Amino acid sequence: MHPSFQERIDELRVLLQQTNAARAAFFSRTDRPMPKQPVRYQVTGESVGMFQIVDLATGKTHAFRQAYKAAHDLAMQFEAASKRVTLMAQENDVKFADTPRGASTRSTPRGAGIHGWQSRQVESKR
Known part of the structure; x- marks a missing residue:
């Protein structure tokens, strides 16, 4: 590895x-434990007039919202659905709608129309 790259890596390691020391000091001053896992979803305002909800684990955008509050609420729901309850929610007894793994969020079964009837008739073999 080139020496300048190694120097930069060492600088970043020190930073x-x-x-991490500053975070630990903050949490010790506020008498709160440090979160065990980092936040997975983040709200960013990269687009003009739109807020994106980004999965930090993959870097992919999951949703867009026009208002920050709506984006923040949706990010909190994503966080709760990913089986991680945030410290703030525990302290304030906030409960989020949690979808079990593998469960569908659809209100009607696949192939059903808005009235619950099959949208396509399956023709039997002749």
Whole structure:
């Protein structure tokens, strides 16, 4: 590895240690434990007039909202659905709608129309 790359990596390692120390100091001053897992979904305002909800694990955008509050609420629901309850929700007894793994969020079964009838008739073999 080139020496300048190694120097940069060493610099970043020192900065990361300082950041972790600052986080630990903050949580000790507020008498709260540090979260065990980092936040998975983040609201970003990269687009003009639109807020994106980004999955930090994959870097993919999951949804868009026009209002920050709506984007934040949806990100909190995504977080709860990913089986991680945030510390703030535990402290305030906030409960989010949680969808079990493998369960569908659709109100009607696949292939059903808005009235519950099959939208396509399956023709039997002749």
